[in-house]
Amino acid sequence: MPRVVIVGAGIGGLSATIALAQRGFEVEVLEQRPSACEIGASLSLGPNAVRLLDELGLKEVLRQTGAIPRAVDLVRWDDGRLLHRTELGASMEPHFSAPQLDFFRPELHEVLLARAEQVASIRFGARVVAVADEGRTCHVVLGGTDRERVEATVVVGADGVSSTVRQLLVGKDQPVFSGTVVYRGIADRRDVADLHPAGVNCYWLGPNRHGVSYWLSGGERLAVTCAVRDAAWSQESWTLQTAPTEVLGYLEGWHEPFLERIRRCTLMLRSAVYVRQPLAQWSFGRVTLLGDAAHAMQPFEAQGAAQAVEDAYALAACLAEGPDDVRAALQRYAAVRIERTRELQDSSRAAAEAFYLPDGEEQRRRDAEYAVLHRRQPWGPRQPLWEYDVRAALRSAPRAAHGDASHDTGSSASDDLGYSGRSASASVL
Numbered sequence: 001m002p003r004v005v006i007v008g009a010g011i012g013g014l015s016a017t018i019a020l021a022q023r024g025f026e027v028e029v030l031e032q033r034p035s036a037c038e039i040g041a042s043l044s045l046g047p048n049a050v051r052l053l054d055e056l057g058l059k060e061v062l063r064q065t066g067a068i069p070r071a072v073d074l075v076r077w078d079d080g081r082l083l084h085r086t087e088l089g090a091s092m093e094p095h096f097s098a099p100q101l102d103f104f105r106p107e108l109h110e111v112l113l114a115r116a117e118q119v120a121s122i123r124f125g126a127r128v129v130a131v132a133d134e135g136r137t138c139h140v141v142l143g144g145t146d147r148e149r150v151e152a153t154v155v156v157g158a159d160g161v162s163s164t165v166r167q168l169l170v171g172k173d174q175p176v177f178s179g180t181v182v183y184r185g186i187a188d189r190r191d192v193a194d195l196h197p198a199g200v201n202c203y204w205l206g207p208n209r210h211g212v213s214y215w216l217s218g219g220e221r222l223a224v225t226c227a228v229r230d231a232a233w234s235q236e237s238w239t240l241q242t243a244p245t246e247v248l249g250y251l252e253g254w255h256e257p258f259l260e261r262i263r264r265c266t267l268m269l270r271s272a273v274y275v276r277q278p279l280a281q282w283s284f285g286r287v288t289l290l291g292d293a294a295h296a297m298q299p300f301e302a303q304g305a306a307q308a309v310e311d312a313y314a315l316a317a318c319l320a321e322g323p324d325d326v327r328a329a330l331q332r333y334a335a336v337r338i339e340r341t342r343e344l345q346d347s348s349r350a351a352a353e354a355f356y357l358p359d360g361e362e363q364r365r366r367d368a369e370y371a372v373l374h375r376r377q378p379w380g381p382r383q384p385l386w387e388y389d390v391r392a393a394l395r396s397a398p399r400a401a402h403g404d405a406s407h408d409t410g411s412s413a414s415d416d417l418g419y420s421g422r423s424a425s426a427s428v429l
């Protein structure tokens with residue numbers, strides 16, 4: 001079986017590790033961070049991702065770790081008036097084969113890491129600086145004085161929005177600032193139980209700002225997030241902390257109970273949201289991309305990590321179908337995934353525009369649509385995204401033709417500093 005080296009131990013890389021190991025692959029994960037310690041706030045996983053993680057053997061532990069919302073309310077920014085309610089809860093499961101689950105991000109990461117460590121080798125403090133495709137095999141090079149080489153049959157760049165692997169493969173293309181800065185707060189249950197109803201996720205829609213609040217950790221913590229468009233600041237980071245008062249400065253006139261949730265946060269992180277241009281090609285010989293490295297998107301559909309999980313499942317399925325021709329398998333993987341993720345990048349951008357509308361004619365039209373949406377979509381605005389099943393997409397997509405055998409003739413890498421291989425050209429769409 002091919003030996004797969006995964007660059008990056010984020011949600012995408014770890015999901016891919018578990019999916020590949022389940023299908024019998026030997027996997028090594030290389031993570032630049034010095035240790036497993038993960039800082040972060042909230043993350044919501046739609047049923048399109050949860051049902052795949054269930055299949056990877058994580059069903060029980062995920063339900064013990066996350067929180068299942070019973071309803072999602074969209075409300076107005078100033079007076080909290082209800083615009084739309086979606087009932088979720090236990091009745092989601094029969095329809096979608098899984099619930100939505102809301103996590104404290106470090107806890108989800110811990111679950112994935114614990115399982116990945118049981119089935120694969122995970123190395124921390126291992127920063128990949130170069131990738132070379134030599135025809136019959138490939139390898140990555142680690143930073144550091146000895147420039148260690150790690151051999152592989154396949155390399156997966158799951159190294160996030162600032163992906164080194166993508167940079168090596170595609171060249172100049174850079175992450176693009178979306179214009180949104182996100183403040184991500186966490187409050188303890190005892191501090192906010194009087195403010196936030198049990199089991200309800202609340203979204204405040206308002207001009208150039210967007211608030212979200214929902215329970216995590218089985219209801220022990222509350223996420224309090226605020227997206228701010230046009231904030232005069234653009235540093236990408238999961239870990240920068242700030243004071244809750246900073247975000248209040250952007251929210252004059254907003255619904256007082258939302259502001260009070262912010263005041264009661266014990267942790268407030270700040271990060272600028274960067275996105276990636278869609279790529280026409282993800283797979284280059286024996287090297288491919290996954291997760292944010294391929295398709296970082298705005299967070300307004302809550303689908304970035306979910307898409308990384310779909311990628312992970314599809315990658316493992318394609319490699320398992322064609323382990324003797326990994327180039328063809330990687331092409332098939334990209335063919336199954338590119339359109340889906342491109343559509344989500346578009347719809348996430350469109351969702352941002354709709355949520356951020358100032359009061360006026362367009363906002364009234366949006367709210368009128370919310371008022372009748374349940375007639376055609378009882379599961380709310382995200383129903384079509386959640387109904388998508390990557391397993392069905394894999395079944396209906398044509399099998400890959402076998403790759404050009406001349407690729408496997410064993411040509412040697414010419415340069416360890418960067419990417420070397422036969423397919424190093426790609427265009428940004």
Ligand SMILES: Cc1cc2nc3c(=O)[nH]c(=O)nc-3n(C[C@H](O)[C@H](O)[C@H](O)COP(=O)(O)OP(=O)(O)OC[C@H]3O[C@@H](n4cnc5c(N)ncnc54)[C@H](O)[C@@H]3O)c2cc1C
Pocket residue numbers: 007008009010011012013030031032033042043044045046126127128129158159160161162163164165182184271273290291292293296297299302303304305306307308
């Ligand atoms: C504010 C906000 C809210 C969000 N909310 C949601 C949500 O509710 N639901 C959802 O589905 N998605 C959400 N997302 C998106 C989601 O967080 C990302 O899509 C997801 O974390 C991407 O996972 P990844 O594994 O691709 O990348 P990452 O999680 O970024 O992991 C990449 C890993 O690669 C490592 N790495 C980088 N370079 C190297 C290198 N050269 N060598 C070795 N290791 C390297 C990094 O240290 C990191 O550990 C949100 C995003 C934002 C910004």
